[in-house]
Amino acid sequence: MGRQDRAAFEHAFEGKEVLDELLEIAGASVDTEGAVVRMREALRNKEPRESVVPTLFNGEPHFPNTDLARRLFQNLLGLWDLLARGQPVPLDSTPTRARPPKKPIPERPPPFEGDEPDEAWVEAAWKYLDEAPEREITRLEHSFENRQDALTGFLDEQGLPDEIFGLARQLLFELHTLIELGWPPGVRSLARAELQEAERGQPAPAALQAYADEAVFEAEQDEVAPLTPADSARAKALVTLGLKALWNARRPRKESSEDA
Numbered sequence: 001m002g003r004q005d006r007a008a009f010e011h012a013f014e015g016k017e018v019l020d021e022l023l024e025i026a027g028a029s030v031d032t033e034g035a036v037v038r039m040r041e042a043l044r045n046k047e048p049r050e051s052v053v054p055t056l057f058n059g060e061p062h063f064p065n066t067d068l069a070r071r072l073f074q075n076l077l078g079l080w081d082l083l084a085r086g087q088p089v090p091l092d093s094t095p096t097r098a099r100p101p102k103k104p105i106p107e108r109p110p111p112f113e114g115d116e117p118d119e120a121w122v123e124a125a126w127k128y129l130d131e132a133p134e135r136e137i138t139r140l141e142h143s144f145e146n147r148q149d150a151l152t153g154f155l156d157e158q159g160l161p162d163e164i165f166g167l168a169r170q171l172l173f174e175l176h177t178l179i180e181l182g183w184p185p186g187v188r189s190l191a192r193a194e195l196q197e198a199e200r201g202q203p204a205p206a207a208l209q210a211y212a213d214e215a216v217f218e219a220e221q222d223e224v225a226p227l228t229p230a231d232s233a234r235a236k237a238l239v240t241l242g243l244k245a246l247w248n249a250r251r252p253r254k255e256s257s258e259d260a
Contacts, residue, residue: 013078016091022072026061039083049080066166073224112182116205125181144173147189151242154195164235171215172242175208185251198245212239
């Protein structure tokens with residue numbers, strides 16, 4: 001499905017200014033020049049890069065969000081690649097990166113046919129969500145936050161590590177949005193009791209469940225911070241519960257004049 005494209009991990013050194021800022025945010029003990037010194041020493045000693053990156057920090061690195069974590073490690077691995085190939089590392093100015101051509105924004109998908117979406121519809125809807133303008137994503141996120149505070153509150157009460165909470169919340173936002181895209185009446189706000197009763201509710205469509213399962217599986221394979229099997233199982237259980245609750249919270253379709 002379409003999540004692989006988004007989850008692709010690009011090794012890309014964006015320059016000293018960018019990496020210095022990311023290292024500072026993460027609480028690193030070195031700046032870019034210090035990282036270069038340690039990496040060159042490791043390459044001379046034929047040490048693997050996995051043993052070098054942790055030495056750049058005093059304890060565990062910390063981040064305000066997963067996007068910054070991913071960007072930091074993309075820059076560090078890009079820097080390592082440059083050094084490993086013997087290429088010059090620009091430390092005086094930020095290199096200019098070629099901008100990829102703009103992708104055309106896909107059309108909003110039509111509602112799915114029948115009572116539930118199939119895999120092809122979920123793929124098309126995900127493509128729209130993945131490439132929608134930032135202002136549209138912001139609008140959709142506000143809609144999710146305003147109506148599903150009971151769901152996000154429930155997640156917050158589980159005492160989850162940041163990476164599991166972030167993954168579960170992001171996935172439930174995406175699933176909420178996919179349902180709304182395909183079901184014109186929309187999804188009403190969940191009550192806390194519905195989350196406790198969701199396990200006995202109607203199962204979510206297989207295509208939506210597969211989308212969620214694949215995302216959790218990809219988090220297990222993450223190159224920077226893979227989920228442990230236990231964390232993966234916990235994330236999957238919470239997302240499955242939330243998905244069932246959201247699916248069962250769909251507003252009813254309006255009856256046609258012929259049925260009324």
